[in-house]
Amino acid sequence: MALHLINVEESGTDEAELSRFCDEFKLDLTVEYKGGQYWLHSDVERERPISIEIDQELHRHEEYFKRSSIHKELVARAIGIKGPFRPRVLDLSAGLLGDTLLFLALGCEVLALERHPLVSLLIKKALLNAKHPALAKLTFINEDAGHFLESKPQVDTIYFDPMFEDANGKSAPRKEMRIFRHFIGSDHDAKSVFEKAKRLGAKRLVVKRPKHSIALTSEEAVTFLGKATRYDVYLGVR
Ligand SMILES: C[S@@+](CC[C@H](N)C(=O)[O-])C[C@H]1O[C@@H](n2cnc3c(N)ncnc32)[C@H](O)[C@@H]1O
Incomplete structure (x- = not known):
């Protein structure tokens, strides 16, 4: 079991950490450097490798919001966007930055956390080569959210999208999530996070869940239902 790097001329401390991680958890990972960023190869050969194409994704959102109102977006309402107000968002589970980039495109300032060394490496490399002006509003930190929250960051909205399956295992994963699950597993500490x-007492705490899965907690939430996703919004909680 090992880390296989393709086209990587210089590997630094992040790669060394990832290599240690592969040894510890007996993982076989293939990561390729191509087009200015890292691509994670799937364990299924015919599947295209995954990466984080930041500038392309931000431009795609930008084009979309030229045609459609930001205020109609379900997630925009869930995180508390109202009129010109844009919340400062703490994204506890950056993953492949899908939601983080959407928040940036919506005009929010975002503090994004990711604890996994593999995912964090993909993010850092992707950020090095990204140039979109919206990135001026992003701070990325490779840290565990449970630990980071102790520093009591000042934010309006906390957003959490853990890989947390309910007892029925109803959260049918997208391809990226399937690959993720294979390498990362489940976020078993989601309830404690x-x-x-x-306890931070932000205005909103938003938890993203597959539409029909159970809530992370029994506390009362306002729910925003999408086609496949549900946002459980906990208001003024402590
Ligand atoms: C379902 S994915 C998030 C997907 C992301 N919202 C997106 O749109 O790409 C969950 C990610 O959160 C990370 N994560 C879960 N719990 C965390 C925690 N306590 N601290 C930091 N990262 C965490 C996992 O390592 C994983 O990469």
Whole structure:
């Protein structure tokens, strides 16, 4: 079991950390450097490798919002965007930056956290080569959210999208999530992170869930239902 790097001329401390991680958890990972960023190869050969194409994704959102109102977006309402107000968002689970980039495109300032060394490496490399002006509003930190929350960051909205399956295992994963699950597993501490996030006393705590799955907690939430996704919004919690 090992880390296989393709086209990587210089590997630094991040790669060394990832290599140690592969040894510890007996993982076989293939990561390729191509077009200015890292691509994670799937364990299924015919599947295209995954990467984080930041500038392309931000431009795609930008084009979309030229045609459609930001205020109609379900997630925009869930995180508390109203009129010209844009919340400062703490994204506890950056993953492949899908939601983080959407928040930036919506005009929010975002503090994004990711604890996994593999995912964090993909993010850092992708950020090095990204140039979109919206990135001026992003701070990325490679840290565990439970730990980071102890520093009591000042934010309006806390957003949490853990890989947390309910007992029925109803959260059918997208391809990226399937690959993620293979390498990363489940976020078993999601409930305890939620409790810590609650104690921060932000205006909103938003938890993203697959539409039909159980809530992370029994506390009362306002729900925003999409086609496949649900946002459980906990208001003024402590
Ligand atoms: C379902 S994915 C998030 C997907 C992301 N919202 C997106 O749109 O790409 C969950 C990610 O959150 C990270 N994560 C979960 N719990 C975390 C925690 N307590 N601290 C930091 N990262 C965490 C996992 O390592 C994983 O990469």
